[in-house]
Amino acid sequence: MSNDPSTTILVVGGGIAGVSAAVEAAEVGFDVVLVEREASLGGRVARLNRYFPKLCHPACGLEINYQRLRNNPRVRVITMAEVAAIEGQVGDYRISLSTRPRYVTPACTACGDCSRAAESEVADAFNYGLSKVPAAYLPESQAYPLRYVIAPEIIGTPEAAAIKDACRYGAVDLDEQPGSIELAAGAVIWATGWRPYDASRIEAYGYGRLANVITNVEMERLAAPEGPTQGRILRPSDGAEAKRVALIQCAGSRDVNHLPYCSRICCMASFKHAAYVREQYADASVDIYYIDIRADNKLEAFYRRAADDDQIRLIKSKPGAIEEDADKNPVVKGEDTLSRELYGNAYDLVVLAVGMQPNAALDAPPLALSQDDYGFIVPELDRGQIAAGVAAGPLDVSMSVQSATAAALRAIQALQGARQVAAE
Ligand SMILES: Cc1cc2nc3c(=O)[nH]c(=O)nc-3n(C[C@H](O)[C@H](O)[C@H](O)COP(=O)(O)OP(=O)(O)OC[C@H]3O[C@@H](n4cnc5c(N)ncnc54)[C@H](O)[C@@H]3O)c2cc1C
Numbered sequence: 001m002s003n004d005p006s007t008t009i010l011v012v013g014g015g016i017a018g019v020s021a022a023v024e025a026a027e028v029g030f031d032v033v034l035v036e037r038e039a040s041l042g043g044r045v046a047r048l049n050r051y052f053p054k055l056c057h058p059a060c061g062l063e064i065n066y067q068r069l070r071n072n073p074r075v076r077v078i079t080m081a082e083v084a085a086i087e088g089q090v091g092d093y094r095i096s097l098s099t100r101p102r103y104v105t106p107a108c109t110a111c112g113d114c115s116r117a118a119e120s121e122v123a124d125a126f127n128y129g130l131s132k133v134p135a136a137y138l139p140e141s142q143a144y145p146l147r148y149v150i151a152p153e154i155i156g157t158p159e160a161a162a163i164k165d166a167c168r169y170g171a172v173d174l175d176e177q178p179g180s181i182e183l184a185a186g187a188v189i190w191a192t193g194w195r196p197y198d199a200s201r202i203e204a205y206g207y208g209r210l211a212n213v214i215t216n217v218e219m220e221r222l223a224a225p226e227g228p229t230q231g232r233i234l235r236p237s238d239g240a241e242a243k244r245v246a247l248i249q250c251a252g253s254r255d256v257n258h259l260p261y262c263s264r265i266c267c268m269a270s271f272k273h274a275a276y277v278r279e280q281y282a283d284a285s286v287d288i289y290y291i292d293i294r295a296d297n298k299l300e301a302f303y304r305r306a307a308d309d310d311q312i313r314l315i316k317s318k319p320g321a322i323e324e325d326a327d328k329n330p331v332v333k334g335e336d337t338l339s340r341e342l343y344g345n346a347y348d349l350v351v352l353a354v355g356m357q358p359n360a361a362l363d364a365p366p367l368a369l370s371q372d373d374y375g376f377i378v379p380e381l382d383r384g385q386i387a388a389g390v391a392a393g394p395l396d397v398s399m400s401v402q403s404a405t406a407a408a409l410r411a412i413q414a415l416q417g418a419r420q421v422a423a424e
Contacts (some may be wrong), residue, residue: 002185003031003184004031004184005088005092005093005184005186006091006092006093006186006187006413006415006418006419007030007031007186008030008031008032008033008183008184008185008186009021009022009025009030009031009033009185009186009187009188009189009411009412009415010032010033010035010083010093010095010183010185010187010188010189010213010300011025011032011033011034011035011189011191011409012035012083012188012189012190012191012192013035013036013037013043013190013191013192013193013359013389013391014034014035014036014038014041014042014043014054014077014191015041015042015043015044015045015191015193015389015390015400016043016045016061016065016158016388016389016397016400016401016403017043017191017193017388017390017391017400017401017403017404017405017407018034018036018041018043018189018193018302018388018389019034019041019042019065019066019069020064020065020388020400020401020404020405020408021189021191021388021404021405021408021411022034022069022075022408023065023068023069023072023075024404024405024408024409025189025408025411025412026072026074026075026370027068027072028408028412029074030074030411030412030415031076031304032061032074032075032076032323033075033076033078033183033185034069034075034076034077034078035078035081035082035083035097036077036078036079036080036081037079037080037081037082038079038125038139038143038164039079039080039102039139039149040079040139040140040143040144040149041062041066041069041077041079041144042062042140042142042143042144043056043193044194044217045058045061045062045128045195045397046058046062046140046142047126047128047140047217047220047221048220048222048278049220049221049223049224049225049227049231049276050223050272050400051268051272051289051397052268052299052301052302052396053268053269053273053299054299054349055272055275058090059142061397061401062142062144064140066144069144069190072167073170077099077145078099078181079102079145080099080100080101081097081098081099081100081181082097082098082103083095083096083097083365083366083367084096084097084098084180084204084366085366086188086366086367087237089383089384089418090186090187090273090382090383090384090414090415090417090418091186091187091384091414091415091417091418091419091421091422092184092186092418093184093185093186093188093384094182094183094184094359095182095183095184095185095188096180096181096182097146097180097181097182097183098178098179098180099178099179099180099181100152100178101152101176101177101178101179101324102147102149102150102176103149103150103152103155103160103172103173103174103176104136104147104148104149104150104171104172104173104325105171105172105173106145106147107169107170107171108147108148108167108169108171109169109171110138110146110147110148111135111136111168111169112148112169113166113168114136114148114150114163114166114167115134115136115137115138115148115176116134116166117136117162117163117165117166117207118134118135118136118137118154118159118163119162119341120133120134120135120153120154120159121133121134122135122137122153124137124228125141126140127221127222127227128217128218130218130221130222130223130227130236131227131228134266135150135154135159136148136150136163136165137149137151137323138147140226141226150163150172150174155174159173159364161174165352171183179229179324181394183294184314186384186414187384187385187386187411187412187413187414187415187418188367188384188385188386188411188419189220189387189388189407189408189411190360190365190369190377190385190386190387190388190391190408191387191388191389191391191404192358192359192360192363192365192377192391193358193389193390193391194356194357194358194359194390194391194394195356195357195358195359195362196215196216196217196254196354196355196356196357197251197252197258197259197354197355197356198299198354199215199252199350199352199354201249201252201258202251202252202258202352204320204321204322205248205251205319205321205322205350205352206322206323206324207303207329208321208355210322210324210328210330210350211235211236211237211324211328212235212236212237212242212324212328212329212330212347212348212349212350213322213330213349213350213352214236214349214351214352215251215351215352215354216247216266216269216270216273216351216352216353216354216355218351219233219273219276219351222234223273223276223280232280233245233276233277233280233281233349235328235348235349237328238328240348241348242277242284242349243277243281243283243284243285243348244284244285244346244347244348244349245273245274245277245285245286245287245347245348245349245350245351246286246287246288246289246330246332246345246347246349246350246351246352247270247273247274247286247287247288247289247317247350247351247352248289248332248350248351248352249266249267249270249288249289249290249291249293249353249395250266250290250291250318250353250355251352251354251355252260252352252354252355253354253355254291257382259355259372259374260374261355261374261394262294262297262355262394263355263356263394264294264354264394264395264396265356265394265395265396266353267290267293267294267295267303267353268296268299268302268303268353269353270288270351270353271288271295271303271305271306272285272302273286273351274309274312275287275305275306276307278311278312281319284311285311285312285313286307286311286312286313286391287312287313287315287332287347288312288313288314288315288347289315289317289318289319289332289334290314290315290316290317291316291318293314296396315336315343316337316338317334317335317336317343318334318337319332319333320333320334320335321333321334322350325346329346329347329348330346330347330349330350331344331345331346331347332344332347332350333340340395355393355394356390357374357375358374358375358376358377358390359375359391360376361374361375361376362375365377367385369385370385371415376391376392376393376394377391377392378392379392379407379410379414380416381410381414382414383412383414384414384415384418386407386410386411386414387403387407388400388403388404388406388407388408389403389404392407
């Protein structure tokens with residue numbers, strides 16, 4: 001693959017938006033470098049249990065794109081890397097990437113011998129730290145690239161040496177160091193996505209303090225067959241079945257003290273979570289506390305399905321506090337906005353529907369980019385700086401994919417514009 005900046009697009013972030021933008025641009029003949037800071041692609045979508053509106057497995061959307069990546073020699077995928085510096089102008093950017101060691105080379109066949117040789121465990125980031133994995137691990141079962149990682153914590157120990165010895169393919173390189181890669185590109189698509197708002201900042205809701213208060217992203221992993229509980233929705237405190245569940249909307253969202261905007265997807269995500277609980281336990285009940293329900297046009301039917309279920313109750317109220325009783329049941333307290341009655345309802349599990357905060361709001365991009373008040377990136381076509389997916393605004397998966405296709409087209413237009421200017 002050439003590295004001619006006039007025909008190369010850099011895509012930063014390998015979630016559904018970045019992967020989609022990369023394959024779209026490559027399939028019309030442009031060279032693409034796709035940079036992902038984690039050990040595998042897929043971003044947050046890979047960590048969903050199922051996704052609305054059809055409740056299909058995330059592999060439905062990701063696998064087809066991985067196939068397109070595999071078949072396209074024009075895309076170079078670089079994982080465990082971030083953009084450290086970027087200089088230049090549209091049509092001619094010089095980029096410096098910093099890379100972290102994986103300690104496992106492309107010779108890895110994903111046989112798993114290294115993992116079996118590991119003695120210690122580390123927190124499983126894929127499961128948001130709700131479980132542990134051996135110190136030599138596959139980032140997730142569908143990982144792209146399908147290659148193990150060795151936890152940096154054990155480098156230099158006898159355990160690391162034993163893991164190296166266990167690899168029949170000589171694919172463990174314990175001497176790998178942090179490095180850098182220099183490259184050139186004419187336009188950049190920022191698809192750096194989001195992270196869940198830090199729920200511990202909403203002090204009255206007790207996240208991090210009350211064992212049975214979790215977030216919506218954690219609920220996705222609890223319900224996932226490959227998650228920390230093998231898909232069983234259980235209380236973290238004692239492993240009991242969670243059959244009385246409260247879902248609290250706008251936890252930190254539409255709130256000037258936290259995220260002032262609406263993330264657009266949380267209402268739908270919570271209806272999905274209610275469906276997870278109801279499918280699992282026929283006698284379960286779910287209360288959804290909401291300010292108002294925001295089900296985007298095409299998703300109205302999905303909302304109705306939940307609203308018509310007698311065992312799902314919609315309570316119009318923004319709870320004031322969550323406390324804990326002697327049995328570690330979280331007790332949600334507040335006032336019902338419609339009846340004006342005060343309530344104090346005990347549950348097995350409370351799920352906080354936290355919003356999506358753009359990564360670019362918290363990790364300063366290595367180049368001055370135009371960003372709105374919340375940190376979402378505003379595209380600058382004349383500079384060839386474009387945003388896709390949730391980096392550009394709170395979007396669901398289908399809207400992220402649409403925005404990625406548009407971003408690929410804009411990047412191509414920026415390259416063509418720069419070529420025209422250079423030719424004049
Ligand atoms: C609880 C919850 C449930 C949801 N369920 C659904 C659903 O059912 N259906 C639906 O349509 N949508 C759902 N969504 C929304 C969906 O998750 C987003 O639309 C989707 O994640 C957007 O993808 P993205 O690629 O823009 O961002 P991300 O998924 O965040 O991917 C961004 C990628 O960029 C990488 N990255 C970040 N910074 C850098 C950097 N500096 N350098 C290199 N790489 C970087 C990240 O590691 C990540 O891999 C849900 C959201 C939440 C909160």
